[in-house]
Amino acid sequence: MTRSPIVYLLFLFSGITALVYEVVWTRMLTLAFGHTVFSVSIVLAAFMAGLGLGSYFSGHVIDYPGANKSDKGLSEDFGAPSLLLVYGWVEILLFFACSIVSLILFKFSTVYSWLSFFIPDFWAIQNVVKSLLAFALISAPAFLMGATLPIISKYYITGKTTLDSRLGVIYGINTLGAAFGCLLTGFFLIANFGILQTVLGAALLNLFVGVSAIRIYQEVRKTNQGLRFPHFAMPTLAWGQQQRIWLIVSFVCGFTALAYEVLWTRLLIFSTSSTVYSFSMMLGVFLIGIALGSFLVVVVFRSNLNLRTVLILLQAGIGFYVIGSLYNMELLLSTPWNSYNLQKPVFVFSRYFADSSALMLLPTIALGMSFPILIKMISGGHEHVGAGTGQIYGANTFGAILGSLITGFLFLPRLGVQQSLLLIATLNLLMMMYLFRTGDYFTKTLRKMMTVVLAGVILVVNMGFPSDLLDRFFMRDSTGQKDIRKLLYFEEGLTDTVAVFKDNYGALDPDAKRLVTNGVSMSAVNFIASRYMKLLAHLPIMLVDNPEEVLVVCFGTGQTTGAAAIHPRVKAVDSVDLSGSVVRAGNVFSSQNYNALKNEKVNIILEDGRNHLLTTQKMYDVITSEPPPPRTAFTVNLYTKEYYELAKKHLNPGGIVAQWIPLHSQGKQEVFMHFKTFLSVFPHAIAWMPVANEILVIGSDRPIDIDFGKLKGRFLDPVVNRVMQDIKVPDAFSFLSNIWFVEDQMNHLAKNHTMITDNRPVVEFYLNLGDVIGVYDREDFLFARIPFKEVINHISNITYEEQKQLESIFKGMDLYQRGVMYGNRELLLESLVQLGGSDLVRYHLQASSRQVSILMQEVRSNPSNLEALLNLGHAYYQIGEYEKSFGLMKIILAKDTAHSYANLYAGYNLMELERREEAKAFFKASTQNNRSGFGSVMREIALADLHAQLDADPENLGLLNAVASFYNIKKEYKKALNYSTQVLERDSLNKQALKNIIFGYRGRGEPGDVLDYGNRYKMVDPGEINLQYVLGEVFAKTMRCQQAIPYLQQVIKKDDTYRNAESLLNGCLSYQTGGGDTGS
Secondary structure, three states: OOOOOHHHHHHHHHHHHHHHHHHHHHHHHHHHHOOOHHHHHHHHHHHHHHHHHHHHHHHHHHOOOHHHHHOOOOOOOOOOOHHHHHHHHHHHHHHHHHHHHHHHHHOHHHHHHHHHOOOOOOHHHHHHHHHHHHHHHHHHHHHHHHHHHHHHHHHHOOOHHHHHHHHHHHHHHHHHHHHHHHHHHHHHHHHHHOHHHHHHHHHHHHHHHHHHHHHHHHHHHOOOOOOOOOOOOOOOOOOOHHHHHHHHHHHHHHHHHHHHHHHHHHHHHHHHOOOHHHHHHHHHHHHHHHHHHHHHHHHHHHOOOOHHHHHHHHHHHHHHHHHHHHHOHHHHOOOOOOOOOOOOHHHHHHHHHHHHHHHHHHHHHHHHHHHHHHHHHHHOOHHHHHHHHHHHHHHHHHHHHHHHHHHHHHHHHHHHHHHHHHHHHHHHHHHHHHHHHOOOOOOHHHHHHHHHHHHHHHHHHHHOOOOOOOHHHHOEEOOEEOOHHHEEEEEEOOOOEEEEEEOOOHHHOOOOEEEEEOOEEEEEEOHHHHHHHHHHHHHHHHHOOOOOEEEEEOOOOOHHHHHHHOOOOOOEEEEEEOOHHHHHHHHHHOOOOOOHHHOOOEEEEEOOHHHHHHHOOOOEEEEEEOOOOOOOOOOHHHOOHHHHHHHHHOEEEEEEEEEEEEOOOOOHHHHHHHHHHHHHHOOEEEEEEEEOOEEEEEEEOOOOOEEHHHHHHHHOOHHHHHHHHHOOOOOHHHHHOOEEEEHHHHHHHOOOOOOOOOOOOOOOOOOOOOOOOOHHHHHHHHHOOOOHHHHHHHEEOOOHHHHHHHHHHHHHHHHHHHHHHHOOHHHHHHHHHHOOOOHHHHHHOOOOHHHHHHHHHHHHHOOOOHHHHHHHHHHHHHOOOHHHHHHHHHHHHHHOOOOHHHHHHHHHHHHHOOOHHHHHHHHHHHOOOOHHHHHHHHHHHHHHHHHHHHHHOOOOHHHHHHHHHHHHHOOOHHHHHHHHHHHHHHOOOOHHHHHHHHHHHHHHOOHHHHHHHHHHHHOOOOOOHHHHHHHHHHHHHOOOHHHHHHHHHHHHHHOOOOOOHHHHHHHHHHHHOOOOOOOO
16 A cells, blocks of 8 residues: 655654743743753753653554454555554644643643642652643643654654665654754744644644645545554563663663763853754754664665664764763854844854854764664564664663662762763673674674774773863853963852853952853853842832841842841841852852852742742732843743732732843843833832942832932941942932833833743844843933923922932943943043042042052052053052043053153053143154054044144134044044034034034934034035934934934935935834834
8 A cells, every 4th residue: 555755744844843841831830830950851851751661562462463354444564554543633632632641731830839739848859749730631632642763653654665765764854853943933933823823823733734634544445434442451561682682772772872962062152152043953953863773774874884884883982972072062062152142044044053063963863773672673574663663762861860860869960961971981882892892793602702892892892981071162252262370169050050260350459259150151140230139129128118028039139138148127038049159159259149059037948940930929018030031041920910910929018129120232122012011910019220230120019109219218227337348339319310111201201112921032042132132222211211301200308408419420320331231431431530539430430449449559569560660650640630641651661761661551541631742742652662653643633733722823713623523533532522612603504513423422322412502403414414314313212213214314315225214214203103112
């Protein structure tokens, strides 16, 4: 009977659906169980156990001898047409089973939350319950999925010829479908349709496959005869000696395959980072390798090679390749990098594929070749291919389950990646030896002797293996190769590989350290990082009347936990983190986290933060959360609406939730999505921006009362005052000056944007969400800041004099943020004056009080240290103390007249002191031994000459405009504005002066002044394209799209390639019609 080739396509679809279910169900269940290693492992174990059992039982049933006798209406054996009918009905059953299971899992968190009240608070009992629930929900549909491979194998394989030609193809097609399913789910389906829609779509595909298979059966039989199952009998476990050998080999293949997958994944995330796309590519390449191996085995079958010999070579090849890779890991895998930014997706995904392929492809091809070979060896012929497939698949799956669990829970945390890989590779080599020993090569005596020799070789390989091959590989992160001498802590733990390095900030921040997890810089201890991390605790605690119980989600460096616990009014702090390694590393940061791990108030909980909220009955006054960036794989669960709803349920009346929203690792649209999601649960919210690039949002279900009198009183507590002084927030004025948005601004920014939910975790699937926020997009957040007069409406019990003082500091923080954003020293100096010499600003100017003190001490103890003198002089220059700086440069030049940097900064200082003719001599001297700065030096000399001309002719408008243009080029916009204003005093519509002023205010990030002078410029040249663009741009970036659109349309009409006018216009049109993004 002819077999329909369409069934191959149906079986491809079946493979696609299987991986969709595995990926989606794992996400769904870990929402309830928590995204811990154990939770993920038991979900996958339940899935794989169902596959293995289904395959084993199905293979036995279709090969049961009584089947043919019971089906007397068939002209051929039961496997001919009836198996296709059985396959169709299995797929239809899968449609119903998977739909029901998916709908249950979609709301399973609610059920599990209720069940958790009856489960004792003991980890062993909780894990047993999780295992039972996972197996109860997943194993039945997985059993049906596993049953399909023996059925289709039996359907297609009717003789020796088809056994050789089709066995590998069948498994390869199904595995290729699994690879497609993995990639489609990770790259497209969930992002565009949502989690529930994706899994129900997969169920519909099962229905299509089932109906199609039945229709093919009916066409072949020309009948509508109903389904008849064969007789069923329990399979026996009585296997012959050779069968046991092949089952053992299959078990080891499964064990090593999943063990390698666990270990390879740990290595790959050091190169590709931890994103949903990198994980999808890793699994996709793993499955593609197995599929390719299955296809290639057809050539082996046709070559009539000794299959035992082929298996020996495959096992040897896998083992030696893995061992060889340990010697060349830095060559195989690219250096770590930040993959949150997808400016070039094709390049990024090609890199994912190249890294994954270099490490995994060849071994997985060998593993893929082994599977069909083992089926053929154990079957003995086509008559028992169903049972053979079931037996090999079952043993392979059982090995895979154990390989995954033992490697993840035992080998990796106890031995580390290198020793674990060596151990698994040794197992492959031992299997090579076992196959040789049990074969019929040479004589029995010679085989024994050669086995001893092989065992000796394997022993020598293990004994002589260096223990530090991966040290340099692990000493890397996205900033480059780390100096192992600066390593303070290292641990290969259960969930991640954690390292702590001393950062090279020099005298600016001598205690700076960095926490690196899986090759990604995840957190740090330095002044800027410490300021916002500690404020994540201080902000809500200082604003809550009775902050007795605090929950910190994600321990990190422990600074938020320690800051919360040090408050006298706080009685207990629960700090939740998935990683025991990260928590243990907290001891390295003890001086910065107030020794949090030894604070009696702190209770460390090693659990998923969301799962803790789901299962605990405890109520909190403050819940603060700083998960990894949202584009990191699987952290979106701590940014969704459902997560915030859980937090709200555990918040006492008047309590506050705080959430970190980074600007540096996601796109602008995503930040607006965070605002919308947060506000949907906490309608009363305030966003703070205490440092550049970090937003802290606090929210409550009732208005947040900022009583200025109470706040001042809380700063009087000596402990509170001391810790707030540490982060340069010395009083209530500095505290409140960090307010950036309230709910009105956030609602306006979030208008029409998508909400982040468990079903649509859009920020994790960021392929179409734009680049990571840069300076141009950060402007939108700075321009949209709440006006001070509206801030005051949210503060009670504050006097008029206090309002004026707060307004001054409020403006100073605005200057600070713009100065940092643009990297503009002039703005930072203005901020420094406005904020009374704040060390926050001085830190960014590389002239902190501590740095200056350290350098002064070094200079006093070693006056001949020219480097210390230069650094001290540079620090004084940075904060505008030019006389002091120049004095230090002269000391250096007295000892080394040719010192290029001392000459250069002597010139800079003299330019600022308006001693420009003297400056020229120093500038010229600076280029004699260092030509690298020749261009900037010549610019300074030209500026000095221009000033000389202006001094001779101070009324010359052309010279005034020229000087203003020169300062604009140097980004010293305030100076430029000074000269341009002098021109306008003499000629109020001077075109060049107006241009310079508009350029200057645009460079300073002052949109109001840009628009004011832009309107005046329109009186001179209303059709000028640059003016129209600037006005349209500023209106768009200040969310006034109705006014922006006409200007941008005029620009595009004249030049449709002008800068990013089209992007701005499209964004505005989209915003006006409900699309959300302004496009800027």
